[in-house]
Amino acid sequence: MSNDRDPLRKRRYAALALLSPALLLLIWVLLTARGAVAPIILPSPLAVAASFWDMIQNGYSGTPIWTHVAASLMRVGVAFVLGSILGVVIGLMRGRITAVDALFIVPAEILRPIPPLGLIPLFILWFGIGELSKITLIFVFVLLIMMVNAQAGANAVGLDTLRAAQSMGANRWQVFRFVVLPSALPQIMTGLRIAMGTALTILVASELLGGDRGLGFVILDASSFFRTTYVFAGIILIGLIGLISDRIIAYAARRIVHWEGRR
Numbered sequence: 708m709s710n711d712r713d714p715l716r717k718r719r720y721a722a723l724a725l726l727s728p729a730l731l732l733l734i735w736v737l738l739t740a741r742g743a744v745a746p747i748i749l750p751s752p753l754a755v756a757a758s759f760w761d762m763i764q765n766g767y768s769g770t771p772i773w774t775h776v777a778a779s780l781m782r783v784g785v786a787f788v789l790g791s792i793l794g795v796v797i798g799l800m801r802g803r804i805t806a807v808d809a810l811f812i813v814p815a816e817i818l819r820p821i822p823p824l825g826l827i828p829l830f831i832l833w834f835g836i837g838e839l840s841k842i843t844l845i846f847v848f849v850l851l852i853m854m855v856n857a858q859a860g861a862n863a864v865g866l867d868t869l870r871a872a873q874s875m876g877a878n879r880w881q882v883f884r885f886v887v888l889p890s891a892l893p894q895i896m897t898g899l900r901i902a903m904g905t906a907l908t909i910l911v912a913s914e915l916l917g918g919d920r921g922l923g924f925v926i927l928d929a930s931s932f933f934r935t936t937y938v939f940a941g942i943i944l945i946g947l948i949g950l951i952s953d954r955i956i957a958y959a960a961r962r963i964v965h966w967e968g969r970r
Contacts, residue, residue: 750936755943758936767925767937776944778920782838782913783906786845791902794853795895801854802861803887811854819851823909841913848909849902856898860891896960900953907949 732752738744739751746754762772801808823844834840864887872886914923922941929937 747933747935754936755939759940762940768928775920775922775925779910779922782841783910786842787849787903787906790846790849791853794850795857798854798857799861802858815851823848823912844913845906845909849906852902852905853898856894857891860894861887864890892964896964900956903952903956904949907945
């Protein structure tokens with residue numbers, strides 16, 4: 708019976724997933740069609756679509772839009788991969804080794820509440836306005852997110868489970884490989900989704916550091932000249948990248964952590 712109901716549940720899920728954006732689009736159309744909001748503040752979906760198509764055909768500021776997309780993806784990709792790897796390693800160590808946790812707790816907890824915009828002047832002084840400052844800003848916050856999630860996952864391992872593995876003759880590496888890491892993986896995969904969303908959010912702030920490439924530059928430049936349709940087009944493009952990346956990570960999580968969330 709569960710096999711018969713599964714396709715129905717998937718179709719219902721897909722229908723509900725499409726319902727909310729459809730309602731938002733409908734509200735957007737009604738607001739702009741009735742002139743309830745000035746076009747300079749909220750342009751119509753058709754106007755935004757026209758600007759989006761114009762960027763695809765002609766680029767923005769003399770540069771193909773895909774060059775802007777590639778520049779942003781490179782910054783986010785490098786920072787996300789490096790920050791995730793280092794954050795997971797440090798987080799797992801913090802979760803299992805008290806001395807490592809004590810070493811990182813003060814700098815990590817001081818940095819975590821600081822908004823990315825607050826670090827921009829400092830990063831400009833340290834790294835200039837090139838790629839290094841942009842990538843480093845995203846890297847720092849991805850690392851902090853992954854470190855916290857990995858540590859929480861490592862701390863979630865039950866003492867009874869650890870003792871059971873040790874009583875069966877498992878050494879430290881085997882306990883980590885077959886007990887600690889599998890237990891921490893669900894939290895790590897959740898952290899990856901949060902970190903990717905945060906990285907894309909910080910992307911716009913990091914691209915305020917200067918340059919003429921990237922989606923953050925497109926949004927900032929368009930807003931400076933009150934080209935609201937292009938601002939919306941850039942925001943929607945970043946949102947689509949976020950949606951696709953989140954779905955990829957969620958799919959990977961279901962494949963890797965296949966024992967989690969069965970219902």
